[in-house]
Amino acid sequence: MATIYEVSKLAGVSLATVSRVMNNNARVSDKTKQKVLDAMAELGYRPNSIARSLASSRSDSIGxxxxxxxxxxxxxxxAGIESELRAAGKHVIITTGHSEEDKEKDGIEFLISRNCDAIIAHVEAVSDEYLIELNEGKTPVYLMSRFVEELSEKCISLDNELGGYLATKAIIDNGHQKIAYIAGPQFKADASNRLLGHKRALKESNIEFNEDLFFIGDFKETGGSDGLRYLTKQNEQFTALVCANDEMASGAMKYAREHGFRLPEGLSIIGFDNVIFANYxxxxxxxxxxxxxxxxxxxAKLVLKDVYQKKKLEIERVFEPTLINRHSVANHNN
Amino acid sequence: MATIYEVSKLAGVSLATVSRVMNNNARVSDKTKQKVLDAMAELGYRPNSIARSLASSRSDSIGxxxxxxxxxxxxxxxAGIESELRAAGKHVIITTGHSEEDKEKDGIEFLISRNCDAIIAHVEAVSDEYLIELNEGKTPVYLMSRFVEELSEKCISLDNELGGYLATKAIIDNGHQKIAYIAGPQFKADASNRLLGHKRALKESNIEFNEDLFFIGDFKETGGSDGLRYLTKQNEQFTALVCANDEMASGAMKYAREHGFRLPEGLSIIGFDNVIFANYxxxxxxxxxxxxxxxxxxxAKLVLKDVYQKKKLEIERVFEPTLINRHSVANHNN
DNA sequence: TTGAAACTTCGTAAATGGTGGCCATTAATT
DNA sequence: AATTAATGGCCACCATTTACGAAGTTTCAA
Known part of the structure; x- marks a missing residue:
């Protein structure tokens, strides 16, 4: 691969000038600029972003x-993050945490060691303290779907409690009183907040929370099927099932259909997330x-604003969930 | 962030020795090794993978x-690639091409400029020639779901023609004769090969390919719904619909149900890919x-074997698709 | 017992491919 | 002639790897 040195030689200019053309942060006459660009094209030159990043401690990439x-x-x-950043000429480096503390930390450290200009993380296993400390380092960290008081400026979150409330409220408004709930893993803040909302809705309608109508699933289809199997064995009637996410709802629906429930007449089910296939x-x-x-x-906009000084971006940090009415909930009123 | 220099100072050894401890690729006495490790721990030292990569022109990361x-x-x-590589201590840098030539090239160049040790690409828009030339550079490129003769050693592909054949064959075996087809974008090799297989199956059973029962969709749900709408307006009867992927099949199913088809009695539908939600x-x-x-x-195994010299990995380059029988195809025999 | 060969262990310094600050030089403008 | 814009030239720097070679230590045959 050609280096900046070869470009400068071919173009007959100095290293500094080539660098200036690349970064266009200093004045360069159109004529020399063109010479440099021609040389680059001729050599098929591509700046080595590693070297660049080492020297400038920027990387134009977000972890x-x-x-x-x-x-x-x-x-x-x-996809949302990437498309916004790409439009701004930034690249994205993606890694995974698998909801395990060690892997999440490992992933974050990898991203930091790659000189990312910022990190957008959806972490579930690491503690708030860890995140707070992390933020004192030179790489700013933004949190998705998680709210940490001390880092409120850097959190983009959903009001999960409200969502949980809305789901159960929708069920109650349709005349249901016996309501089962399949929760997500409670160490995940999303899951525990949704449960809080569920309980608030119950309380508001004077329905008592019943431990026998409660199951903690894994946020996957199996959580839904396992959950429904468990619930049906508790000798407690219920006409509606609230699932803490759509994947568990789909698992529950499948199990229900295979075990003779008529949907939604025999069992109403509501999910959470509105993933693509909920509609199918x-x-x-x-x-x-x-x-x-x-x-x-x-x-992504928040990063562009904070880290890359794109001024006029409107930032909204807490998103509100909304109810999407389709056909898996039967009306038991009248 | 602490640097190797500070570690060496604290441990009272030279830079080189610290580097040796980190890479343990040279002999270091246990005593000094321990001193270095202690110093690292004390400083919370994390190697800067950018500098490391610049100096060694390796990066332990795969694009x-x-x-x-x-x-x-x-x-x-x-997920498949990542879990295999992660288990081998490698990291992954992901970027996107959006099936557009410019973006695919841009993405590849980004990955190269980040010193990836190898690239695994699912590209659809760039030409075979480009890929062949690319492979002459120092970063080896592996292709997913695409077969290029000259790079056959580096392609992991599915026999899409066979898959297309199997799908249509399954439909024919169930007694259907009037068969519509919603294809994917024909510039994508997957899509065009599936269509070839479809035509082979038709031919084998002496069924003529009918242009009026053919639509090219976008591989998304809308492709399925738009396709079925179009097909129903062609004044040609058909009892079965072959879709070149599951997403279009789901779109078609939805459209069909909304327009009074009984599934599968009124219209049999078969998909392709067997994505998670096909079962739901x-x-x-x-x-x-x-x-x-x-x-x-x-x-990932192929990369581990070729690039990182992990010898004893069994490599299988062409995968065979198989028919998954569920309930969206009605039997019209007898 | 001894001394040279062989091997360990570790430090020095160059290299990796750029950035960016500073100052000097040249050319164009006023 | 003075000012300003457009470069060139240099050099330190980024954090690490790695050849090279210099000590120090072992081994072993004479």
Whole structure:
């Protein structure tokens, strides 16, 4: 690969001038500029971004840490971040944390060691303290779907409590009283906040929270099927099932259909997240919209504003979930 | 952040010795080694992988280029690659090409400029010639889901023609004769090969390919719904619809249900890819399994073998698709 | 017992491919 | 002639790797 040195030689200018042309941060006459560009083209020169980054301690790349690379949730999130940043000429370096503390830390340290200009992380296993300390380092860290008081300026989050409330409220408004709940892993803040919202909605309608109608799943399809199997064995009737995410809802729907429930007449189900395929399930899934893609865009904008000094960007840090009515909830009123 | 220099000072040894301890590629006495390790721990030292990469022109990271970050297909692919590489202590840098030539090239050049030790790319828009030339550079490039004769050693691909054949064959075996086809964008090799397979199956059963029962979609849900709308307006009867991927199949199913088709009695639909949610559609989607996750693992193994000299890995370069029978195809025999 | 060969262990310094500050030089403008 | 714009030339610097070679230590045959 050609180096800047060869370019300068071919163009008959100095190293500094080539660097100036590349970064166009200093005045260079059009004529010399053209000579340099021609030389670059002729040599097929591509700046070595590693060397560049080492010398300037910038990298024009942003690290992203997600729990998993697959699944509709993270896909939408990454896509949102990437498209916004790419439009601004920045690149993205993605790695995973698998919701395990060690791996999350490892991933973050990798991103830091790659001189990322900023990190956007969706972390679930590391502590708030760790994140606070991390933020004192030279690489700013932004958090997706997590709210840490001390870092409130750097969090893009969803009001999960409100979402949990809206889901259960929608069920209650349709006349249900016996309501089961399949939660997500409680160490995840999203999951525990959704549960809080669920409890608030119950309380507001004077429905008692019933431990026998409660199951903690894994946020995957199996969590939904396992959960529903467990719940049906508790000798407690219920007409509706609130699932803490759509994947568990789809698992529950499948299990329900295979075990003779009529949907939604026999069992109403509501999900959370409004992932793409919620609209393709049968019956189409009533759920709570989680605007992850927009949140990804917003996180990227926040980085552009803070780190790259793009001034006039409007930042919105807390997103509100909304109810998406489809056909998986039956009306039991009248 | 502490540097190697500070570590060497604290440990009372030279820079080189610290480097040796880090890479343990040269003999260092246990005593000095311990001193160095202690100093590292005390300073919380983390090697700067950028500097390291510049000096050694290795990076222990592999570039991945996918078309999109979202969607079940790429998610599974990335996850497969990443988990295999991570287990080997390598990191992954992901970027996107959006199926556009410029962006794909840009992405590849970014990865090269980041000193990736290898690139695993799922590219659709760039030409074979470009890829061949690319491979003469110092960064080896591996191709996912694409077969280029000259680079056959570096391609992990699916026999899409066979898959296309199997799908249509399955439909024909169920007694269908009037078969519509919604293809993917024909500049994508996957899509055009699947179509070839479809035509082969038709020919084998002496069914003529009918232009009025053919639509080119975008590989997304809209492609399926738009396609089915178009097809129903052609005044040609058909009892089965072959879709070149599951997402279009789901779009078609939705459109069909909304327009009064009974599934699968009124219209049989088969997909391709066997993405996660195919199993959650209603009716569950009969489709062709595309083992992307395994292919991702295999691509990673290939890199480990070629680039990092892990010898005893078994490599399988061409994967065979298989038919997954579920409930979206009705039997019209007898 | 001894001394040279062989091997360990570790330091020095160059190299990696750029950035960016400073000052000097040259050319164009006023 | 003085000012200003457009370069060139130099050099320190970024954090690390790695050839080279200099000590120090072992081994072993004479």
């Amino acid at each position: 992203i840490l997600v729990s998993e690379l697959h699944g509709p949730f993270f896909g939408q999130m990454m 399930l049968y019956p189409t899934l009533t759920t709570i919209d989680n605007p992850v893609n927009s949140m990804g865009h917003m996180a | 991945i280029l996918v078309s999109e970050l979202h969607g079940p297909f790429f998610g599974q692919m990335m 559609l209603y009716p569950t989607l009969t489709t062709i399994d595309n083992p992307v996750n395994s292919m991702g693992h295999m691509a």
